[in-house]
Amino acid sequence: MDRNSLLISDQVHAKAKAARVARLATLDANRAPHMVPICFIYDGSFFYTAIDRKPKSVAPTQLARLKNISTAPQVALLIDEYDEDWSRLWYVLVRGEAALVSAAAERGRALTQLRAKYPQYRSGMLPDNAPIVRITPERITSWGKIDRKNT
Amino acid sequence: MDRNSLLISDQVHAKAKAARVARLATLDANRAPHMVPICFIYDGSFFYTAIDRKPKSVAPTQLARLKNISTAPQVALLIDEYDEDWSRLWYVLVRGEAALVSAAAERGRALTQLRAKYPQYRSGMLPDNAPIVRITPERITSWGKIDRKNT
Numbered sequence: 001m002d003r004n005s006l007l008i009s010d011q012v013h014a015k016a017k018a019a020r021v022a023r024l025a026t027l028d029a030n031r032a033p034h035m036v037p038i039c040f041i042y043d044g045s046f047f048y049t050a051i052d053r054k055p056k057s058v059a060p061t062q063l064a065r066l067k068n069i070s071t072a073p074q075v076a077l078l079i080d081e082y083d084e085d086w087s088r089l090w091y092v093l094v095r096g097e098a099a100l101v102s103a104a105a106e107r108g109r110a111l112t113q114l115r116a117k118y119p120q121y122r123s124g125m126l127p128d129n130a131p132i133v134r135i136t137p138e139r140i141t142s143w144g145k146i147d148r149k150n151t
Numbered sequence: 152m153d154r155n156s157l158l159i160s161d162q163v164h165a166k167a168k169a170a171r172v173a174r175l176a177t178l179d180a181n182r183a184p185h186m187v188p189i190c191f192i193y194d195g196s197f198f199y200t201a202i203d204r205k206p207k208s209v210a211p212t213q214l215a216r217l218k219n220i221s222t223a224p225q226v227a228l229l230i231d232e233y234d235e236d237w238s239r240l241w242y243v244l245v246r247g248e249a250a251l252v253s254a255a256a257e258r259g260r261a262l263t264q265l266r267a268k269y270p271q272y273r274s275g276m277l278p279d280n281a282p283i284v285r286i287t288p289e290r291i292t293s294w295g296k297i298d299r300k301n302t
Contacts, residue, residue: 006220007205020233021233023186023229025176025184025185025186025227026184027178027182027184030225031178031182031225032178032225032227032246033175033176033177033178033184033225033226033227033246034176034227034244034246035174035186035228035229035244036229036242036244037229037231040206042177053234054171054240055295058293060187063158064202074181074184075184076176076184076185076186077186077187078174078187079188080174080187080188082171082172084171084271086205086271086276089188089205091187091188092173093185093186093187095183095184095185120235120237125237142249144206145210150182
């Protein structure tokens with residue numbers, strides 16, 4: 001399940017690691033698509049995202065993305081950057097399954113990496129008991145100018 | 152089916168109209184989520200996106216997004232902009248159904264508006280026979296600092 005078994009290039013790996021935002025698609029109770037932007041980390045094997053303290057309209061356990069993955073684990077994660085120069089466009093599409101992480105060691109690693117990547121998380125916005133979602137990639141595909149140097 | 156019947160604010164309407172990119176989630180043959188970034192226009196009632204001449208790895212009719220909507224019309228469209236100042240984050244989530252447009256008048260209007268919004272389309276990258284997809288919104292929800300002036 002590491003990136004070598006998924007055959008992704010160093011460039012795709014680097015883009016996935018560096019991106020500041022991704023869009024997560026889940027399936028609702030009717031198996032229709034739902035989507036939110038997320039902050040995340042990629043450790044080379046798994047993607048992790050947290051339910052943080054950005055304002056939410058409902059309690060964390062009622063959040064659509066959590067209810068959705070508990071009934072349908074299939075998700076898609078899209079990493080891309082828009083550019084008016086369309087010769088520079090690229091995206092990385094990750095398809096796989098999502099699950100809430102319960103093991104303390106894995107939760108701890110994810111929290112540490114999320115706080116390291118996002119300074120915004122260091123001021124109490126990501127509590128130690130935040131729900132953490134692991135996305136296990138089953139397929140990673142990419143398109144566009146991702147494998148060219150200096151783009 | 153116009154924006155008034157969907158009760159969206161002027162600010163949401165303006166954001167949806169002005170955004171240069173959106174992410175489109177469709178359902179694949181196994182009803183698992185698939186996603187791509189798209190260029191689009193919003194005319195206040197419908198969203199339109201074209202299969203343009205950006206390089207593709209397969210013929211247009213074989214594109215995942217077109218195969219997907221022909222078997223499962225439910226889609227989600229997410230419009231958002233990342234900002235390192237998280238107090239400025241917002242998104243607009245459109246859920247609805249997608250269909251290929253066949254009527255010549257509707258295709259013509261969409262092509263005209265796409266070329267008006269994206270100068271990149273004016274140099275032959277959007278041929279008159281390009282497949283055009285209409286997304287009919289059934290629900291539009293928004294989150295974040297979208298209704299505040301000057302953000």
